[in-house]
Amino acid sequence: MEEEKDTVDTIQTQIPEKRAPPREAARAPVRGEETERHMSQAETNPTAPTTPERREHNGRYDLHIHSAISDGTQSLEELVPLIAQTGLAGFALTDHDTASGWDRASRLAEEHGLDFLPGAEFSCRYHYTEDRPRTKTIHLLAYGFDPVHSELAHRVEQIRLSREGRARAILERLAADYPLTWDDVLAQVGEGNAAVGRPHIADALVAAGIVRDRTEAFNRLLYTGSPYYVPQQALDPVEAVRLVREAGGVPVIAHPMSTMRGPALSLDYLGKLVDAGLAGVEVYHRENSAEDRARLLKFIEERRAAGTDLLVTGSSDYHGAGKPNLLGENTTDAATVARIREQIA
């Protein structure tokens, strides 16, 4: 669906035209030679055959990708060559709440001729009803922030330390009813050990044969509000936007219309995030429907008319085998990536 990949204010992708065959030397053709010449041209054509997917990705970026450092299933050594094979110009690594893959990803990107943008995806939570204590989790992408000497880094480390305690508490509740141990969960944690969380518990439930897949694990046992659920400390979204800016980073709201973690974000609340310094909106993501995208683009147009320019991004949210999302299924153009880089302080 081509229209899904267009962005509102950005340069259209130039799909390279098929190169014309080189001119023939003027010479009287000999019977039978025409066919032969065509065949030999095909064999010696210096232009490597380009698949439609590669042409479509030409010059474009996937700005939302997870590795096994968080809840993706592939190591950076497996992942980066796959990204290079898609024909994308570059990518951002956005593991949950960690920057620990940046150095290695940057080195691997260089080896594979890819442009690398460092990033992370932060889980944030806020109360969306006044009358009932219901909370919604939203995800904030952040690019190019200072991962060491910043208040953001300090807060995220604090939350990370609380996360293992929370995962253990969920496990204890599950273990009362199901044959599952903490070691089963640890066996599902990949390299880096950045964040033991519900996805790892889900994978342990699958490995133990208690559920069929991650989706069933979440739908039956791990959903927010389940008897086994334990809430987690999280950043407030408005606070997170400010902290990312203070850390020199560029905050972009991830899949704002997703209903996988509570109701879709309201445009009112999105407006609050923009007022706090939000730089952009991940409009092109599989969890935003065509209707949602149109609403978001209208919101962005209105903000632009009022003097606030918001970036529009698209990305896959690739997790390897953990989710059906495919590398490069939605992309961002190079001009938008350049504007993100301009804003990194």
Ligand SMILES: [Zn+2]
């Ligand atoms: Zn997310």
Ligand SMILES: [Zn+2]
């Ligand atoms: Zn993600």
